[in-house]
Amino acid sequence: MPRTAAEVHTDLVLEPRDVKFDWSRLPLHWIPDEPFATHTINVLHLLLPEGERWFTEVFKDALPLITDEQLREEVLGFIGQEAIHAEAHQEVLDHLLGQGLDPRPYVRQIAWLFQRILGPKPHLSPRQRRENIIERVAFVAAIEHFTAFLGNWALNSPGLERAKADPTMLDLLRWHGAEEVEHRSVAFDLLVHLDRGYGRRIRGMVLGGPLLVHLWVRGVRYLLAADPELRGRLKPSWRQAWDGAQRGMLPDPIQSLRSGLRYFKVRYHPTQEGSSAQALGYLATSPAARAAAAR
Known part of the structure; x- marks a missing residue:
């Protein structure tokens, strides 16, 4: 008898897949003749290295607060996957720099946001520190809702x-989206x-979504302006x-x-978004994931 969607999700064991990508032949506009679409998606590479490193730090801070062993294992799997995501997108940033598009000024602003504004606060009491950790977890949960939405979109x-x-x-x-x-x-x-x-859950979304x-x-504005082939000729628009x-x-803005x-929704749960079976199906066929499994 085929397993239900809930059973597939419950049985997941999160493991980091040490994928490698060769960017040596990646063109600057990797969607041919579509610089706006290319750079709209390229914003992922600007945000995710610093963002996902911050995710992992928040979750490491939260580990001592976890009393459920299964959840602890899932959090550790999450940390491992997010660390590899950050490095994979960092490689794309390095490749963009080699093509004459310098992402570093924008990335420095993102690093400042995550490290100084959203980072841990010194000189907090134990109770205040716990509250600060949970507040940051709520922020991560809201952002992860959108990364799952984007991952589901990439798979479809x-x-x-x-x-x-x-x-x-x-x-x-699609590898990243599947994970x-x-x-x-x-x-x-x-x-x-x-x-x-x-x-607290809603506060995380009210702050995180608009941000x-x-x-x-x-990010789109920055990339279009910094693109050495466009030279500022293309302006973004809705x-x-x-x-x-x-x-x-x-992605469709209305669907987003x-x-x-x-x-x-009061009864919302992330399992209502996307399909674990579809994600695992892609990971079984992804060239990068298959190469990682074979190493």
Whole structure:
């Protein structure tokens, strides 16, 4: 008898996959003739290295607060996967720099945000430190909702093939997306373990959701302005974002908003987003993941 979706998810064992990608042949506009769509997705490479390193630090701080052994193992698996995600996207940033697009000024701002504004606060009492950790976990849970949404989109985006997107980049997006779907409930379950209150969960989304949109818009503007081939000739617009979504090259802004609103439901759980079976199916066929398993 086939296993149910809940059984597949419950039986998951999160393991880091030490993937490697060869970026030597990646063109600057890896979706041919689509610089706006290319750079809209490239914002991932700007945000994720620092963001996911911050995720891992938050979860390491939370480990002493966990009293459920299964959840502890899931958190450790999450930490391992996120660390590899950060390094994979960092390699793309290094490749962009080699192509004449310098991401470092924007990345320095992101590092300042995560390290100084959202980082741990010194001189807190034990009770205050615990509250600070849980508050940051709530922020991670909200952002992980969107990374799972984006991962599910990447796994179901034939428009990228139609646009002849670079296959190595497509594998990166789908490998990462599959792992985001695979571990989509860990941050939320950790938050509920530490604080079952609805208010903290919602505060994380109210703060995290708009901040993510703001950073993404700024990232697109930065990449288009810094692109040495465009030389500032292409200006971003919501019309271009909508057009890219209609052609399947970008996530649909309306669907993104609806996904965010689902987080506010009292009975929400991340398992309602995406399919663990589909994620595992892609990971079984991903060239990078298969090569990692063979090493």
